Structure formats: C-alpha cells, structure tokens
Amino acid sequence: MDSSYEEDPPTGPVWVNNSAVFIDLTLEDQAYELRAHLKQLGAEISEEMSPKGIEDDLHKIIGVCDVSFTKDPKELNDTDIESALNAIVSMLILIPLERAENLILAFSEKLAKAPGYRIGNIALKVLWLLFQSLDPRSTMRYHVYYHLIQIAKNVEQIRSIFKGVDDxxxxxxxxxxxxxQMQKLLRLLHEVLLLCGESELAAKVMVELLGTYTKENASHAREDAQRCILTALADPGTFLLDPLLSLKPVHFLKGELIHDLLTIFVSEKLADYVEFYRNHKEFITNQGLNHEQNMTKMRLLTFMQLAENAGEVTFDTITSELQIEEKEVEAFIIDVLKTKLVRARMDQAARKVYIGSSMHRTFGHPQWQQLRDVLFAWKTAVQHPLECMATIAEAQLTCH
Incomplete structure (x- = not known):
C-alpha cells in the first residue's frame, strides 16, 4: 500500500445533489467499496487492493467504471449510477493534483463516451461537479471543460455549461x-452551439476566437475567418455584420470572393448581391450558402438602408430596389416588423411606408456623431424646462 498518507489518511466527501457529505472512510476504504460495487455489476476487476497504491487502484476503477452505465437500464436507477461516479470524483479531488492529472483525463474521457440522453445527463452533472471542485488555478479545468462541452453536445445542454463569452x-x-488551447476550445464551442441552434452565441464565440489572433499571426487564421463570415451570413438572425470587417483575420481575406461577399452584406444593396451571384453561382453553392436565404436577408438589409435616413419609402421604391411585386410588399413589411430592425407603419392608400426608426447597417464615425447630436439636442431640450422650474421656485421663495 502507498504509505504517503502517514497515520491519518484523508477521508472523502460523498456528493448528494451537489452537496458534500463527509463520511469517515479513508481513500483505501472508498476504493475497496467501489471495487466491490463494480465487480458486482460485472466489471472485470479484483476486490483486492493494488500493492502499487491508491492511484493505481483508482486507475483500475476508472477503467471499468462505465459498467455502471452500460448495464441494462432496468437493473440500475439514476441515483445508483450517479452515486458511483460521484464517489470517484470524491476520491480524485483528495489526491494531490500532480498525481491525479492522468486519472482526471481518463475519467473525463470515459464520461464523454456516456451513451444516450439519460446517461449523458448524469455524466454531465458528475463532470461539472469535478470541474467546480478543481482549484481555479489548475490547468486541468481546461481539459475537464473541453470534455464537458462534448457531453453537452450529445445531450443538447450546452446552455447549462456555457453562459457566454464573459463567463x-x-x-x-x-x-x-x-x-x-483557448482557440481549440472556442472552435469546439462554436461547432456545438451551431448544432444546438444557438447561432447568436456561436457568432460571439467565433468573434472571440478571431480576436485571439494578433497582427503577426492573423494570416494563419484563414479557415477560422472564413467560417466566421459564412456562419454570420447564413444566420437569419444576424444583421449587424460591420464589426467583422475590423477583425484582423478577416482583413487578410481582402481581395478574395468571401470578403467581397461580406462587403456586399455589410453596406451594399440587393442589386449588388444579384450581380455577384450571377458571376459566382458555383462559389455560393460550394460555400454551403442558400441563394434564396441570401436574397431574403439582402432584401431586409436593403430596406434597412433605405429607411435609415428617410421618413417614408414609396411602394415603387420598394418594388424596384427589392425586386418584388407590389402584391408582395405588405407581407414583406410584416416580415420586417417582426425582426424589430425597423419601426414603421404602412399606408396602402398612399402606397407608402412611414418610418419610425431603423437600425443602422453599419455603425462608424458618422453614426456616433449622429448619436452625439441627438443626445446633445435631448440635453438642451431638458435643460430649458429645468431652468424655468428653478426660476419659478426661486420667485416663490422670494415672495414668501
């Protein structure tokens, strides 16, 4: 047996509903009970303790721990499965980290292979517990988190693990x-978020990924930059594309078709996209983009541009710029209003759409200047009644 624990070996916690309940069992006793439990389930493991020490015992236990969730589901309930796996966690966190690293990796890999939705959710809870139990300074948290993302993909629970880029x-x-390592993690997160239908979060993760490249190595981010652009273009809910142009890896694509296409979606009109598609149909298809979806998005973006500086837009302008028939205008405006990109009302008798407000397709220096002017005008408008009220109040005090 390993004698490094001296006379009083540490006892470990048993985790129940994410709470630690300490019991008076040594690591060796816990290992013995786990061996017996797994052997009873049919695992090929001896009940005899390893003469090489507790780490070797735990290595053997982890090697066969999947027997606890590969048995016939009727033979074990969720509590039994979770308790056995949490017992392993309670042992891992008590072993000095420098000696537990390989064990943590092996356990994480084992849980990442948990089959099915039911067992996958149990594995997710157990591995999340291990992640939270590790010292925040430990780089092992990275490896555990990476496997957590893989499990979350299988059970479509990515939002329970990933709260956002800031988190x-x-x-x-x-x-x-x-x-x-961070780039590898962000790529996996981007992939999983897309699979789980979290396109908005996926876009933020991809922007974060591209932000990890510097001017010196941005040219090596070609594949990530292309993936970022294609994801943003294909996402029906992403309309503010201007920030992508400022990313260094995207800048290195300037002069290529993918960058030209992004520029069209950022600041040009439907007619420009139609011309691009006419000349590069094969390119659009090869990139996995849908032409009809692109047309729909470009119509919305073109209308936003028309509405930015106009109090009203005529039906004739809409049909001409958006290449639709007049009978389709009403349905189109309804779709626009659903996006909340533009606030407007339609006057069919006057054949006009009156604009209340519109988001900007790009937000650069002119837009900041416009915002400054609006806020300054608001401040001035508020200041006048305040001064009037102060004058009245002063006059009343003088009278009394």
Missing amino acids: LRKQFSACEITTE
Missing part, C-alpha cells in the same frame, strides 16, 4: 492556458 473568460482567468 468563459472568468472560468479560466486564474489558470494559465495557452492561446492554442
């Missing part, structure tokens, strides 16, 4: 992980 930064703020 992700906080999770790893105390530990030193390499830029390459």
Whole structure:
C-alpha cells in the first residue's frame, strides 16, 4: 500500500445533489467499496487492493467504471449510477493534483463516451461537479471543460455549461492556458452551439476566437475567418455584420470572393448581391450558402438602408430596389416588423411606408456623431424646462 498518507489518511466527501457529505472512510476504504460495487455489476476487476497504491487502484476503477452505465437500464436507477461516479470524483479531488492529472483525463474521457440522453445527463452533472471542485488555478479545468462541452453536445445542454463569452473568460482567468488551447476550445464551442441552434452565441464565440489572433499571426487564421463570415451570413438572425470587417483575420481575406461577399452584406444593396451571384453561382453553392436565404436577408438589409435616413419609402421604391411585386410588399413589411430592425407603419392608400426608426447597417464615425447630436439636442431640450422650474421656485421663495 502507498504509505504517503502517514497515520491519518484523508477521508472523502460523498456528493448528494451537489452537496458534500463527509463520511469517515479513508481513500483505501472508498476504493475497496467501489471495487466491490463494480465487480458486482460485472466489471472485470479484483476486490483486492493494488500493492502499487491508491492511484493505481483508482486507475483500475476508472477503467471499468462505465459498467455502471452500460448495464441494462432496468437493473440500475439514476441515483445508483450517479452515486458511483460521484464517489470517484470524491476520491480524485483528495489526491494531490500532480498525481491525479492522468486519472482526471481518463475519467473525463470515459464520461464523454456516456451513451444516450439519460446517461449523458448524469455524466454531465458528475463532470461539472469535478470541474467546480478543481482549484481555479489548475490547468486541468481546461481539459475537464473541453470534455464537458462534448457531453453537452450529445445531450443538447450546452446552455447549462456555457453562459457566454464573459463567463468563459472568468472560468479560466486564474489558470494559465495557452492561446492554442483557448482557440481549440472556442472552435469546439462554436461547432456545438451551431448544432444546438444557438447561432447568436456561436457568432460571439467565433468573434472571440478571431480576436485571439494578433497582427503577426492573423494570416494563419484563414479557415477560422472564413467560417466566421459564412456562419454570420447564413444566420437569419444576424444583421449587424460591420464589426467583422475590423477583425484582423478577416482583413487578410481582402481581395478574395468571401470578403467581397461580406462587403456586399455589410453596406451594399440587393442589386449588388444579384450581380455577384450571377458571376459566382458555383462559389455560393460550394460555400454551403442558400441563394434564396441570401436574397431574403439582402432584401431586409436593403430596406434597412433605405429607411435609415428617410421618413417614408414609396411602394415603387420598394418594388424596384427589392425586386418584388407590389402584391408582395405588405407581407414583406410584416416580415420586417417582426425582426424589430425597423419601426414603421404602412399606408396602402398612399402606397407608402412611414418610418419610425431603423437600425443602422453599419455603425462608424458618422453614426456616433449622429448619436452625439441627438443626445446633445435631448440635453438642451431638458435643460430649458429645468431652468424655468428653478426660476419659478426661486420667485416663490422670494415672495414668501
């Protein structure tokens, strides 16, 4: 047996509903009980303790722990499965980290292979518990989190693990992980978020990924930059595309068709996209983009541009610029209003659409200047009645 624990080996917690309940069992006793439990389930493991020490015992236990969730579901309930796996967690966190790293990796890989939705959710809970139990400074948190994302993909529970880019930064703020590791994690997150229908979060993750490249290595981010652009173009809910142009890896694509296409979606009109498609149909198809979806999005973006600086837009302008028939205008305006990109009302008798407000397709210096002017005018308008009220109040005090 390993004698490194001296006379009083540590006892470990049993986790129940994410709460630690400490019991008076040594690591060796816990290992013995786990061996017996797994052997009873049919695992090929001896009940005899390893002469090499507790780490070797735990290595063997982890090697066959999947027997607890590969048995006939009728023979084990969820509580039995979770308790056995949490017992392994309770042992892992008590072993010095430098000696537990390979064990943590092996356990994470084992749980990442948990089959089905039911077992996958149990594995997700158990591995999340391990992640939370690790020292925030430990780089092992990265490896556990990576496997957590893989499990979350299988059970479509990515939002239970990933709360957003800011939260992700906080999770790893105390530990030193390499830029390459973070890029690998962000790529996986982007893939999983898309599969789970979280396109808005996926876009933010991709922007974060591209932001990890510097001017010196941005030219190596070609594939990530292309993926970022294609994801944003294909997402029916993404309309503000201007920020992508400022990303260094995207800048390195300037002069290529993918960059030309992005520029059209950022600032040009439907007619420009139609011309691009006419000349590069094969390119659009090869990139996995849908032409009809592109047309729909470009119509919305073109209308936004028409509405930005106009109090009203005529039906004739809409049919001409958006290449639709007049009978389709009403349905189109309804679709626009659903996006909340534009506030407007339609006057069919006057054959006009009156614009209340519109989002900007691009937000650069002119838009900031416009916002400044609006806020300054608002401040001036508010200041006058305040001064009047102050004058009245002063006059009343003088009279009394």
